[in-house]
Amino acid sequence: MRSVRARAALGATVVVALALTAAGLAVLLVLRANLTDQAGLQAEVVAREVAGQLALDVPYDKLETGDEEDHPVQVTDEDGRVVAVSKDLDAISGTGTGHVTPQPPPAPSASGGGDGGGEDGGGDRHGGEDRDDDDAAASADPGRGEVSTDDPGFTNGTATVDGDRADYRFASVEATNSAGLTLTVHAGAPLAAEQRAVASVRGAMLAGLPVVLLVVAGVTWLVTRRALRPVEGIRREMAAITASEDLSRRVPEPGSRDEIARLARTTNETLTALEASVDRQRRFVADASHELRSPIASLRTQLEVGAAHPELLDVTGAVADTVRLQALAADLLLLARLDAGERPGKARLDLGALVREEVSQRTGDRIPVTVSAAESGGLEVTGSRGQLARVIGNLLDNAERHAERSVAVLVRGERGGVVVAVTDDGAGVPEAERERIFERFVRLDDARTRDDGGAGLGLAIARDVAVRHGGRLAVTGAAEGGARFELWLPGAR
Template sequence: MKRVLGSVRARATLAASLVVAVALAAAGAAVLLSLWTNLSEQAGTEAERAAQKVATDIAAGQPYGNLSLDSDDQPVQVVDEAGKLVAVTEDLERISGTGVDRVTPQAPGAVNGDDDDDDAGDGDDDPREAGELGEASFSDGSATIDGDTADYRFAAVPVEVEGKGTLTVHAGAPLTAEQEAVSTALTVMLIGFPLLLAVVALVTWLVTRRALRPVEGIRGEMAAITASEDLTRRVPVPDTHDEVARLARTTNETLAALEQSVERQRRFVADASHELRSPIASLRTQLEVGAAHPELLDVAGAVEDTVRLQRLAADLLLLARLDAGERPADARFDLVALVRAQVAQRTGDRVAASVAADSVESLDVSGSRGQLARVLGNLLDNAQRHTRSSVSVSVRRAGEWALLEVADDGEGVPAGERERVFERFVRLDEARARDDGGAGLGLAIARDVAVRHGGALTVREAAVGGALFELRLPVA
């Protein structure tokens, strides 16, 4: 139960039902209020017409006994200035809401509509001359006529009669029809609204289930991928153009990137193990021979293998830091000064490198001086292994970029291999001895460092026919 209520489908259904319920309750209340108000106004209008009819007769001089007060469903009271009941509907047993609860006339000589007052006119006078009607006021109450009790809307119409002062006529219109109409509407709402809510909840549940079915498919496939550890599998992509389809495509792209990353990591571990095995085995062999026959110990070879092993371990550690997302330092320095210092330190190279005469005198960049020095060193090492007679380094500016170029006059890099040379543990000349060719990490490290600095590293053919590696960095 808790799992069902915690699902997106259940929450969406509950939320939609609550919103519709609130809207229906508000709309129902507004409809009932409007219906009751309109019907009450109609009853008030009917009561006012009845009161005005009686008041008009009084204003015309009609005696109390001649007033039309015998309606079965409209109680009428006539009250004088002193608050005395002077005329009332016959068979009226009880009344409330008019301010006069009496149902028996109090005026002298008047009994339920009989009045012998000699001051009353003969009914032929003009009402505007005999009396004047005032504005009606309204109230709600109840009355019992001939044993039947009901709620009424009362209208009170004052009329000023000469010699009698101001009389007030109270006439009521029954609210039974209005109450029945409101009750019927309320019953319909109490029956219809729950049914409507049930329909809304069911439709929301079905629509949400249909909309989330692809998500369940994605979830199930991801669970299967996690259980099987098979990153070659992909989640199903629905044939739609909505958010779920985009989610599926993004998930597949993530799985593809993860698969490539894992595969690259596996190759990296395998190649690193293979590369480490050779110098370690060589070093162990030399030490075992030296332990048995000290006079045969090749100290120079052992030192060379140790240095090679140390460099390989340093390369692997740097690659691990780069893969982990290590950000370079944000130091500002002169790239030209760095190039001249690195070239000046390489006194043991087979071919002396030179700084091109057309290089700029100074050009500042930002980043890690040590890592960029490592990039330049790797590019120079690569040039030394392939050049015939010259290695040239130049630094120039192209817009907002600093360009560092290392060129040699060797055989160059074939056009089809110019991206592959930047892959890890790749050596184009497989017949070349590892001691001469290195482990195949230098260019891979150089490109990774360049990318981490917001730049790029590419290779193309040099003007002298060899390879030209171009390092592009943003100017500080």
Template sequence: MSRLFGSVRSRATLGATLVVAVALITAGIAVVLSLRSNLTAEAGTRAERSARAVASELAAGTAYGDLSGLDGDDGPVQVLDEDGGLVAASEDLERISGTATAEVAPRPSAPGGEDDDSDGSGDGDSDDSDDSDGSGEDLEPGEIARETTFGSGSATIDGDAEDYRFAAVDVETRDRGRLTVYAGAPLSAEHSAVDTAQTAMLLGLPLLLGVVAGVTWTVTGRALRPVAGIRREMAAITASEDLARRVPEPATHDEIARLARTTNETLAALEASVERQRRFVADASHELRSPIASLRTQLEVAAAHPELLDLDGAVEDTVRLQRLAADLLLLARLDAGERPADARVDLAALAREEAAGRTGVTVDAEPAEVTGSRGQLGRALANLLDNAGRHARERVTVTVRREGARAVLGVADDGEGVPEADRERIFERFVRLDAARSRDDGGAGLGLAIARDVAVRHGGTLTAGSAPTGGALFELRLPLAGEG
């Protein structure tokens, strides 16, 4: 059971069905209550009409036996005097409830259909009667009360028992005092309509909920079908470790299609990262092989013939090996996402410091402070100066200036420059444009890659362009301290 409702499809179907069920039940209850209220009010209107018709006859002086509403065709009728005694009732009335009295047989009346002295107008105080006996209005002889009171009950007429809505109306007669007329209208139509509505709802609710559940199950199944395909393909990619595979992208423009596209973009980025790491390891191994092999050869020769030891060559290979190991370590730390320090670094002072002792390097710098690692920024600048020194004919110029919210450090040489088509490729790792150049003269091809990675980690950029003297110009742009 937990597995069944652990799926999005099952939960969506259950949720939609429950929401519709609550809405339908609430609406059904409201409809039934409204229907019952309207039909009950309609029955009350009919009962009031009958009661006022009888009251009109009484106000006109009609004898009890001549009242037209006592035939029982329109419902039970009772006429009570101000003492609550029954003085007139419908024919064949056998039982009644919901009125002021349960009596069904009228009191004996005087000849002519009039009450005897005990049932006359008398001096009784009608104000003592309760609300069910009338409105308590002060009425003139022959006047009918404006207010009507209502109640519900039942009655049996000629053996037929039924529920009724009763209306009570007071009337002030000229010779019989105040009388109260009770007339009832049957509630059979109300009961029938309510029962029919309830039956229809009880039968239709499960059917409608079944339709809602089926439609929701089908729609969610079709909507989530691409997700199942994505999951299967991701499982296959995980099992095969083949990052060149891609998940299927549905031809829709919904969230699932965007999820598939994002997943493929992530796979592409992961594939590129893994491929970059593989190339990095392969290139690093290749670069390390040469100095290690050279150093080993020299040591083996020295072991057999000490007089043939090339000490300067051994030291040079060792230094080159040390630099390459340092470069690889720094790249590994940058790839791992190491955040630079938050120290303030004056690029002008850093430029003068790195340029000191280098032949042919001039510095034209204004103070410009940035936030970051002095060691990493110094390493980036040193790599740019090394690269410029290898390609310059005579002169290398270092400039530092402020440009808006950025500090711009430029390193220009007067060499042959970098072809426009190669100005991005030179920042790739282990890339050397001059294939004929020896490794000893050209380095391992990591200096510019390290410089750009340092720039990116510090929130800046490093680009290559043309210098005014015709050589290469490298510009490092970094946010000024406190400027973001």
């Protein structure tokens, strides 16, 4: 399943199915519990009605049990013997005993009162009269029995009434008659309504669940398809750009402000940066080829002339062209390493000492260089000694090329870093051109000869090295009227 739409639809369907299943089970459990509680309440009412009759010493065969089919009743004594059941009760389970036939109570023990009557029988009559009085007194005060006020016990079971077997909820209530005999009334209420309701709800849920899932899957599919339609447009345009290699084309940007619109804008920004990088690379290759062509052609001409006429060989010019080729090749190699992401070294060095060392090694300068830097402390930076020496050398070469009478270098600590300022008294750099001079192969003085003007890579290399060391390089106007190049590098930690 490689389609995002299919995965989204499947995922949404599974989540909704799980949620609906959990909700449906919860609804069924709550419904079943409520209906079961209602059946238990009905059974308790019937059980307490029968228990009240027992507490009033109503004979077992005279008990009113209500609707025997809906509310089967079983009465047991303290020993678990069945003493009364409702009419037409054929079988029962879940009440502790399955007997449905009333059992007679145990016979009372015999007493020896046969000879106590006397001959005249007066005692019998007197005694009979006393017993009649006692029975009359007992019947006149029937309220000595009681019904238990404790919560009834509830069980589930079955009962067969008049041949029909069904499930019931049984409530058990205890009652004590006037003779002190504790009886337990088991009364049932049918669970058929609960079962029908649960089955009906369950059937409705099972029938509606597939429909709901189909609707969820379809809606998710359509919504995802509509949402991903711009992505497909972006993909097609990117495939066309890749096939045509035309980096000037751009992907369509939807009018929405969502993530896909931001993706399209970011893609177009990436294409713009890529197009600029490719154009810069092409110009670099073209400029490098052009710069290499002149010294190579000059050197070849001199060598061909020297081969034909040794006395006319310009050895000095050949050496100069060779040195220029060597310097240009070194610059191109350094730029290639910088473009490849070469990280600067981690050496700790004193920038003031490095400037003085570079100035002392310059023997061919036409204008002396003045250096102002602290002898020690506060001028340390971290980086590549060779690359930073190349930056200082390039700045000095540029100043020597444009200065008229003086070149000065100032090294000082500033804002958590070290500043190297190279100043000349030349014509300066026009404000509109102060950023362009840091581009590769850019030379502002078109009238300058190639030998004097260089290839236009020195300042570009200097800025690239400065940026990769966490610093910056900028040009401003000098007080003397020339140019002031300021290199700032973070101090060593």
